[in-house]
Amino acid sequence: MTNKNANAYPKKRFFLEMFTRDISLEDCILDLIDNSIDALIRSRHIDILSDLLNPVSSDESVSSNKQWQTLPTITVSFSDKEFRITDKCGGISPEAAQAEVFNFGHSNDFSGSLGQLGAYGIGLKRAIFKIGNHFDMESTTTTGGFKVSIDVKEWSKKDTKISDWTIPLELTKGVKTLTRAGTSIKIRDLRPEVCMRINDGSVEGILHTKIAQTYALFLERYVRIYLNNQVVQPETMVLGQSEEIQVGKDQFDEKSPEGVVTVILIAGLAARTPKNTWPLSSAGWYVLCNGRVVVAADKTDLTGWGAGLANFHYKYRGFKGFAFFFSENPLLLPWTTTKRGLNRESPVYQRARNRMVGLSKPVVTFLNDMYPSEVSEEIAEREIAEKAVATNINRVAANPSKGFGVVRKKSAPKTTVQIAFQSEKDDVARIKKCVREPSWSAAKVGEYTFEHYLRMECPE
Amino acid sequence: MREPKESWRKVAYDLRPAKQVERRMLLDTMQMLSLAGFHISEYQYTGFGSIYFVDFILFHKLLGIHRLLSVEISEKIEKRVNFNKPFDCVDILIKPIGDVIPTLSPDRKHFLWLDYDTIVNSDNLSDILLATTYLTPESLLLITVDVEPPGEEGDGPRQWRAYFREEAEPYLGSATEVRHYAKDSLPRINIQIIEKAIKKGLTGRSDVEFLPLFNFLYADGHQMLTIGGMIGSKAERRRIEGSRLIETDYIRLDLSKEPFIIKVPNVTRKERLHLDSNMPCSDTWETEEFEIPPDDLAAYSQIYRFFPAYAELLL
Known part of the structure; x- marks a missing residue:
């Protein structure tokens, strides 16, 4: 041989x-x-x-x-x-x-x-x-x-x-x-x-x-x-926050003989644009390795959409999440060599991805509630979302770990009811003439006649 | 997200005998786990109490669990749920369970029972994934699902496969052929799907694995499957293997083994008294007092300790 x-x-x-x-x-x-x-x-x-x-x-x-x-x-x-x-x-x-x-x-x-x-x-x-x-x-x-x-x-x-x-x-x-x-x-x-x-x-x-x-x-x-x-001006990383909105945060260390990876996950509502909208293009997860963005605005199963979370849908355009991976040994980070993608097989990423799903869930529920299949009269979620103010990510990164949540202030029960009805134009004109208020609107006439009846016929 | 299923309307929870046998087997296991050094009374129990809270009452009274959380998805019965809360130490959250699991305290051990009354769907699988992502070591996880064929009357294996592809695609593994979805195979398909979702949640958690304890099949009408076990390390595995659990009939430490079938035979009160007076019995024991099929006798001898007796009470 x-x-x-x-x-x-x-x-x-x-x-x-x-x-x-x-x-x-x-x-x-x-x-x-x-x-x-x-x-x-x-x-x-x-x-x-x-x-x-x-x-x-x-x-x-x-x-x-x-x-x-x-x-x-x-x-x-x-x-x-x-x-x-x-x-x-x-x-x-x-x-x-x-x-x-x-x-x-x-x-x-x-x-x-x-x-x-x-x-x-x-x-x-x-x-x-x-x-x-x-x-x-x-x-x-x-x-x-x-x-x-x-x-x-x-x-x-x-x-x-x-x-x-x-x-x-x-x-x-x-x-x-x-x-x-x-x-x-x-x-x-x-x-x-x-x-x-x-x-x-x-x-x-x-x-x-x-x-x-x-x-x-x-x-x-x-x-x-x-x-x-x-x-080049930075595209600052912001989330929507207000007194009522608690931004979700999770953090853990993945230890191995080669070193430690610190993972910080943040998820919540996006900040509104000046036109008071949520742009679809910037919604989704952002993944950063040692501070450098590797994946931006991801809406695919790479970050859990359709795999643990529902498939990404237009109504989730208010979702924004940031996943930070830090390590002194950059080889432990889940990036690919082009730094334009993630190595899905990376153990730390697999663990983080499950927790990204967990952190996203309540945000997704909130957005689902905001756009229900049956539209009710008032949707509290919409009001809460409108009040959110853009807050830089580094202002929430040091928060203690806590899930996304909303504090709903119980509004006082409504004591009024709306009345709408049709009347003949001539009749409305007759009333205006009678009370000598030709400039009143039809609504004002309606209110006046209602109050008049109340005062005259139903004294307290 | 699915609309909440109003299962609280369907059945009176406490009158399902096979389910009750299952609950009492769980209690039996918890007592054995306590003896093996797991402090079950300090665990937090999280489940779906609905308006009956059957498990909550049992676990509080008989195991001393005093941290109890009932999660209810339907806002429509919020008042009713609160009204029926059996103890002050039961907390109630009206939220999807998937929103709650990530917030379970990392400083406690948990006993989480995802007791669905529906056929497994993608939301359930996502809950399971989250459960094993977050539950602390030594925590217990139970999953119950309906394993009847999905879909409409008249559907067959082809439609059933389509259902599972839609709802559980990432977890189907090698079950690709229509023949894998025969009616008799559905419990096995469900076991595989659930096991894969459990494993997926554990990816990256190098310190723990899923240690199976339960694999029950039973029917009080619909056929139901319960998979359960502990999130634990090798040390917990050794403690379980060193306990009385391993010589218990209904315990399944390996999910590839056949499930334990909880079969509740129809016997009269008088017959029960007679059978009980001969329990425990050997495999060859028979009775000459009345006719009873050998299968029923075998089933009875496995469950008699857990078999509830129902009687009418005039309140």
Whole structure:
């Protein structure tokens, strides 16, 4: 018997041609923003679990103040010639660049500063390969920096031995202050399909919306993102709340030998728009991993609709839920590598999904009661829903766990009854003439005659 | 959400003998569980008391359970339910049970009886899923459903399969063929569906599993199925296996075994007195005093301890 080894080498062509197919251009760009935010978390020692869900005090909030002007920036710009992302988020150290950043996937013994958003070690490379054929990257930290310039086509030609899988770095000096430290990536010679997408004019709009939604919690307090010179405002996460409405909340930790995942679930009524409606498009569940939105406004069985809950229906457009998953080990979080979907097999997600159903049930009952099959005279639920005021999610995230509920104030029993009847116009006119009140409405005539009879015929 | 079923109109709950035998077997089990170190009297009982509260009265009086919650879906009888509340320690919530289960206290052990009088539907399965999602370790869960064929008179297995596909699609597993839905197979289909819903609720809860105790089939008219057990870890399993429960006829620690059939034979009061005076009896014992089919005698010997005696009272 002879034993031989079969080849099982990685091939550059796979990474260039195949692995870029399963992700959209927009999501590749978000991967690059994830890396910038990771640098920010690392350099500013941000504890996302305790910070992200605390209320933003008014002088901290983004819209108004001077402090916002001093937040670190990420600028993204593109044309059909060039794509560029530049951040002032703290940079990548030359050591990390040499050992880890350009690997395809993290190594087994890599325990260093694993990103909180970049979990898999593929986002940077995939984005570059997806977008263009030439890239220049430059990064500086307070201790040192590096520069890279690569022609991807040339680089991919050499692929016979493992030493072909390296990238030449030019080491540079560090900067003096953290606020100047950051990373810049420039991609040229864009792929023809990327040029086509950019020229069709839709990318910027989609990207703007996605950034506003995906990084809402970060944009509210840590970072400013500019897209083609336009600042991106967060799509704030709000729920409808009032004295009568108790927002539902549930929280648990899933422990395993690899680490802990903290799950926080929040569900309730959506906030009304200025036109006093609930838009269907934003209803459903939002799932966030380490503060980043992974799934938005989901109405499918992924989040329990039609599987434990009823199928999503137009009358549930007032439903809004947020499922937060936090872990220091991002590999424990239930996201897929594109971060645009959930890994349904993840044990923590399966457990959370059942509890998302449990938390949603009373909200769904409330919405069912609001639109009953037989319409009765007054529906208390409608009145309660109308009074709900938009409240930022971080104002309820610290609440104790409790199911969604409504405190119904018992209204005083009604003592009046409505009377409506038809009368001849001539008769109404005769009464008006008789009482010398020609301007009275028919209703006023009715009221007057009723009161007159009451006074004259039925004295107390 | 379905309209509430007005089952309180249908039957006088306390006069169904097989159901009563089932209740008394439950009481018997609870007493054995207490002896095995489960503090049943400290459990919270949550059930559908309707306007009769039969189980509430039994569990409070005979087991000392003093945290009792009755959940009623029909707002139409809110006053009547409150009027008939038998003890001050019974709380009443007028809500769908699915809204209540997630709010059951995580600091207590629970005894939850989802005692439906309908054929299993998607709402029930969602309740079951929530029950095993939320119930604390050592809690007891019972589910009762009607296992008669669904649908209209004249329907057959094809229509029955369509019903279950509509209501229980994710839980049907390998039961795909029409032949799986023959009338005799419906109890088994129901057991499988319920077991799968129980398991689904437990996904991700690595510390506990469902430890079956009951699998009853009985009929006071409609054929009914009750599945029950404990949410527990290996430690609870050992305590159950080390108790007298395992040598009890009606206990089912494995749901793949045949259900225990509660059969209440028709016997007169005089015959009962005679049979009782010979109980417990060996498998071969027969009586020569009157004719009784061997099946009825066997059934009687299994249930005589739990068999209620009814008499007219002039109040």
